[in-house]
Amino acid sequence: MLKTDHAAAAPPAPVPFYRHLYFQVIVAIVLGAVLGHFEPAFAVQLKPLGDAFIKVVKMIIVPVIFLTIVVGIASMTSMKAVGRVMLKAMAYFLVLSTLALVIGLVIAHVVQPGAGMNINPEELKAGAGDVAKYASDAHAIAEKMSLVAFLMDIIPDTVVGAFAEGKVLQVLFFAIVFGIALAQVGKAGEPILKFLEALTWPVFRLVAILMKFAPIGAFGAIAFTIGKYGLGALTHLAWLVGSFYIGSLLFVLLVLGLVARLSGFSILGLLRYLKSELLLVLGTSSSEAALPALMQKMERAGCGKSVVGLVVPTGYSFNLDGTNLYMTLAALFIAQATNTHLSLEQQIALLLVAMVSSKGAAGVTGAGFVTLAMTLQVVPTIPIAGMALILGVDRFMSECRALTNFIGNAVATVVVSRWEGALDRDRLEAALGGRELPMPELNEPSLPT
Template sequence: MLMQTPVSATPRKKSPFYTHLYFQVLVAIAAGAAIGHFYPATGEALKPLGDGFIKLVKMIISPVIFLTIVTGIAGMGSLKGVGSVVGKSFTYFLTFSTLALIVGLIVANVVQPGRGMNIDPSTLHDPKVAEYAAKAHDSTLIGFAMDIIPTTFTSAFVEGNILQVLFIAILFGISLVLIGDKAKPLVNILEVVSHGIFKMVSILMKAAPIGAFGAFAFTIGKYGIASIVNLAALVGTFYATSALFVIVILGAVCAVNGFSIFKLIGYLKAELLLVLGTSSSESALPSLMEKMEAAGCKRSVVGLVVPTGYSFNLDGTNIYMTLAALFIAQATNTHLSLEEQLLLLSVAMLSSKGAAGVTGAGFITLAATLSVVPTVPLAGMAIILGVDRFMSECRSLTNFIGNAVATVVVSRWEKSIDMPLFRATLSGKALPREPEPVTVLAGAPAGVQIGEKSPD
């Protein structure tokens, strides 16, 4: 008989505001912006702080994903359950990725932020655009699919390729389920190791304010706040569109599924500020997985939805691609018919998967899309190159929130979430559940385990 963990009604103990990670990151971002603005050279010199923190986080991502997925699948006890989670996840990803592309297309046609610029494409040339275009050419859909298979078992971990680690973890988890009783000692060991890895995550997160400080100081010091003035219409439109998508569309999804998008954002505020400061959603991936599980989502669902979502559920990137592509067309007086815009949307859907997991993926996917749709001049990307950095923060934030929502929704579809605990945690009325030892179900098939929890 399955032992249920009761929902904790213990109120949170109030600790001083300055001890919270979100406050420390917020102060670090403000300090970094001030240093970058008043002392640009110093701000640029602080770049290693941000790069170093992101490297620390990337170091831990592969073991977090591997251990979470393997122990999660071992706890499902049924290969049918794995297929169900994956199928529902991709149904969600495809639906909302397409919706994000359509929203970007509609807003670009209504607002027309590039109209009136009257730029001649022949006068545009930037070697960096050619560099991104070359990367886009190499990132074909077939190449992307082949790249999911690692060269060796260990190369996936060495290179830090999320999809390769995901591929190996799913295969290994399925193998443990098929082995049965003989696999139980190994699964128990992996559980203990995962607790240690998550404790390491909590230690690394203490350095988040330092990383955010260095990354933001560099961004403002190198590009300057004034650099976005000339293209404020595009940047402003993109931020407003992303906010509209999160609040209205994802907000409606959350309401239908019984929780508030604003409370979810509040629960993840420290991670969101970290993403804002580092301009990388990967910097908060381990913490997102831990928080989703601690709030009541089952480990097996979290382990599959979050990593795959980081490559296939890029709402912010999709909004950016159609909006930026039409901005370039408007700025260069390039007329696009409805058929050409629909073609652009279709290509963007495919190219966004082909460049997934590549550094600078937003700009690369845009280059890949424009390469296939020659009506829009590829050279026009030089127009937005200067402000792309300022839009990358918004892309990362929107992608992050979209994956958090997807995790909860798929968990609810799978009946793998403790909704009373989840709502109480989001409202701050209950402490997230504590980690508990793995429980073996009496009479259940060999290898079936439940009760896996994330460490605190």
């Protein structure tokens, strides 16, 4: 593979601020919000812009995951490392996800966002029709919540089916197995490995091209949200929304900040490095919209290719810190609003059920609201009809859920890379300090900044 002399290369010309992706997304979000507020009828019709952008990004997620994992694993010298990375990642996910659930409970008790509303659950049943769809989805998932059924669902019926349906966990499973097999065939597999490495470049170039349309997607998505639900909906449940945003901010700065400090990097530096992707997640309300970009940028920041390929897609299913915090906070809000008393044992049961349900709904559209419905079905003490109280502002909380999930997975990737000794410290410090080093290979596709 050709190398480039970084020391002799001329420094790139500074890019004008208006050409940076993060600036364009900010402008798009502001314009979309203004349009949604003043022309809500027209703004609602722009929903396809956001949906189309998320759809084209999802189109590329599967090949990105497959190529990254296969190339990363096939390049590893020890197959024991694959199992070790997965074990460390799952242990990390379990601890942080559980901590997020506990923090949601604590915030609900301290802030008491639903206290004093005195809502009669019987009166909600007449207006809870909008909850029926989510409850139906939750019931379908709950029927497959056994450990055996969940594990069996990870194994695809056919390889083509996993790719065609875009099931991330199934593609992840096949990619790991195929990567191990490719590594074990030795020289016979080298042509295939070289082909997959070469295929990585046009795939990531496609990601870079698609990301240029991010401002359009963010504009359509935020215009629809404001036009459909209106800022007025926030005034009625501002205490709940504010509690969730503050709780998520504290989780990122204090909990993830402490994890980052113990791992030798700054959470604020990581947030600055990922500012374009964070704004994209904010605008589209979908962490999946930035998944391909996250994988590439974490590798560029010095995280090992194999670790990135294993941790990021797995974390998108098992490391949902924002969703977990939301579930326990929202559940206790409904209990407080309907004057439903929960004993300590019932709250512990709620936490345990939420730990499982958040994993079972991985990859489901609107997973936060669906998993909440599923949790309340299993813990019937809290009236599920109470979900109608938060349906109107759930869209505003979904942005925060997605942001927290996204940040949590970025931190997890660096931490696991450090544990595995697969972290280039110099490259990480340069990236987080705004001095991102170029990759050693020539012609590597780069994302808009």
